[in-house]
Amino acid sequence: MNAPELSVVCRSCGEEVSPYVTECPYCGTRLRKRAPKLERRGDELQAQESRRDRKRRERAERRDRMAQYRTDVGEGERPYAVIIAILAPAMLVLVQRAADLPVSDLGAIVEPVGDEWWRYLAAPFVYPDVPYLFVCALGIAIFGSAVERRLGMIPTLVLMVAAGALGMLAADGIETAIGAESELLLAAGGNGVALGLLAAWAVLKAAELRAGLDEHAEVIGAAVCAAVLILLPLVEDFANVFAGLSGGLVGALCGYAASLARRERNPG
Structure with missing residues (x-):
C-alpha cells in the first residue's frame, strides 16, 4: 500500500500533514475530533469523503x-486553413472585378458540369459579389477557427474541400435530375463550406459537453448563423440550397468521425 498523500494543511503552523491524523505532528494543534473513516479505493486505503x-x-x-x-x-x-479559405476567394473576387471576367471562367457552375469535374473543386471558392463573400467568410471564420483548433490545419482543409466539392456535386446532380432543361443551374460560393464547418463544430461541441470538457455552448448564436446560411439562396442566386445542405451533412459526418477518433485516443 502506498504512503498516504499529505493533503491537509495545519491552520496553526501551515505544514502539510497526513489526512489520517487528529493532531499536527509539528506543533501539536488539534486538527479534528476523531480520525477519519477509511475506505478502500483500488489498492489504497483513503479517508472516506463526505x-x-x-x-x-x-x-x-x-x-x-x-x-x-x-x-x-x-x-x-493561428487558424491558417481558415485564413487561406478566406483570402484566396477574396483575391479571386479582386481579379474577377479587375479583369471584368464572368464568374464561370473562374469555376462557377452555370450549367450541368458534364466532364468539367474541376468545377466541383473550384466553385465553392468563387464568389460573384462581395456581400456573398462577406457572409460566408464570417461563418467560416467563426466556426472554422473553432474546428481548426480541435482538428488541426490539414484535417480542416480536407473538411472544407470535401464539404464544398461534395455540396457542388450534389447540387449539380439534384438540379439536373429535377430541374427543367430551360432553367439555368447556378452554384458557386462557400455556403456549403460554412455550413459544413458549423455542423462539424456542433458535433464536436456536443461530444465535449458529454465528456465534461466544456460547460456551455452558444446555441442561440449558432442557430442564428445556421439560419442565415441556409436562407442565403433567397437573396443570392449562386448560393445553391442543395450545395449548402449537402455541405452541412458532410461536415456533420466528418465531425462525428473526428469525435470518435478523439475519444479512442483519449478514452479518459
Whole structure:
C-alpha cells in the first residue's frame, strides 16, 4: 500500500500533514475530533469523503480536465486553413472585378458540369459579389477557427474541400435530375463550406459537453448563423440550397468521425 498523500494543511503552523491524523505532528494543534473513516479505493486505503468533499473534488477535477483540454486544442494558434479559405476567394473576387471576367471562367457552375469535374473543386471558392463573400467568410471564420483548433490545419482543409466539392456535386446532380432543361443551374460560393464547418463544430461541441470538457455552448448564436446560411439562396442566386445542405451533412459526418477518433485516443 502506498504512503498516504499529505493533503491537509495545519491552520496553526501551515505544514502539510497526513489526512489520517487528529493532531499536527509539528506543533501539536488539534486538527479534528476523531480520525477519519477509511475506505478502500483500488489498492489504497483513503479517508472516506463526505458528499460535500466529493462534489468539491469532482468539480476541481473537472476544471483541471477543461483547462488541460483548452491547452491541448491550442487556442492561441493561428487558424491558417481558415485564413487561406478566406483570402484566396477574396483575391479571386479582386481579379474577377479587375479583369471584368464572368464568374464561370473562374469555376462557377452555370450549367450541368458534364466532364468539367474541376468545377466541383473550384466553385465553392468563387464568389460573384462581395456581400456573398462577406457572409460566408464570417461563418467560416467563426466556426472554422473553432474546428481548426480541435482538428488541426490539414484535417480542416480536407473538411472544407470535401464539404464544398461534395455540396457542388450534389447540387449539380439534384438540379439536373429535377430541374427543367430551360432553367439555368447556378452554384458557386462557400455556403456549403460554412455550413459544413458549423455542423462539424456542433458535433464536436456536443461530444465535449458529454465528456465534461466544456460547460456551455452558444446555441442561440449558432442557430442564428445556421439560419442565415441556409436562407442565403433567397437573396443570392449562386448560393445553391442543395450545395449548402449537402455541405452541412458532410461536415456533420466528418465531425462525428473526428469525435470518435478523439475519444479512442483519449478514452479518459
